Amino acid sequence: MADQAAALLEVLPDLAGRSVLVVGCGDGRYPRLLRGEGAGRVVGVDADQVLIAVAQREEERNPIGISYEVHRLDRLPVMGTFEIVLAFLDSPGRLGRVTASLAAGGLLVVVATNGLSFEEGLRDNGFRDIVLHRHESGDVHSARKAS
Template sequence: MNDQFDALGPSYEETAELPLRRYLEMPGILAAVGDVRGLSVLDVGCGSGIYTRCLKRSGARRVVGLDVSPGMVQAARERERQEQLGIDYVLGDAVGAKSLGTFDLAVAVYVLPYAETENQLRAMCQGIAGAISDHGRFVTATSNPHLSADPNWYAPYGFTVQCAATRTDGTTMTLAAGAGDLRFSATAYHWTRETHEQALKQAGFGELMWKSPQPTEEGLTRLGSAYWERYIACPHSLILDCRKSRSPIDPRKPA
């Protein structure tokens, strides 16, 4: 996966200004994550550090960003040198996440869809679970198992997805996106809801909750409800909130 994103580096930051990311994706993921004050957090597939910095600024005690792309890690480290937030960025993949220590919370935005085989998907989930404490949580944005097969369905939101109408586990998906002068594409893989859940439960997560993010009030005001209807009807990604235990022990159920 690293060669798909290696050349993007700092330019990837521009995608955060896309309305879909600014008014729906990022607020939805951060709401699902909830209160991180005092927690140790691992951002798997951190890219250039967009979410990693948000987590640190929200009061997380320790934040580590992990990414398989040297170019992304270099960009994130350069931003850290400028801002000095106290974030560590590590080059590596989800499978080896356990080597970084134990965290209260792990976050992974668009990581699981890049597993090329079911065995790799399981290994990713096991690696992430191994880095989370016994009562910790894992919040991940992953591809919607029922995303639209219409390649232009998501075009109003700044990207397209090419995939077969009839999909099985491992079916290839190609996402092409752009923001400003930035244009890029990436190949990912379809996994059913059942396969996601099996991989996560085998890794040790006992409680799973699927969530569909909604636009913020600002997003509705600025762009109108009609703009969002198409996406809400068939989002390209969903959020999975995974807990290792049903215990009420913090960390930290969002309100």
């Protein structure tokens, strides 16, 4: 995780006070990291109830203001409006669901969990300023949602 966390922090802008949605948050390590880096409102979402329970227990044990919800990616509702969405995805097929909660002009950061390229899917979904950040722990794509 340390290498991937460092790679993500290099890609992300200053998080001070920003709202962040983490899709595929697992046990909550990344929401906690981003909150620790100054993010304001942080929401973590994952389909795995067991992992969300782990994240919620940690939040109860050491509260820092993160909320967690269980949602399947194919049924992900609009979670509000966020300035940054960080998503761990294995396919570009669900980008529309993931980005429905991203504000116009907001930053999407996608960790490709299986090595696929998301560039075409990002372009097809109206994103601009697409950058691929290659890293040994997995490729990270960043892009801005069109205004």
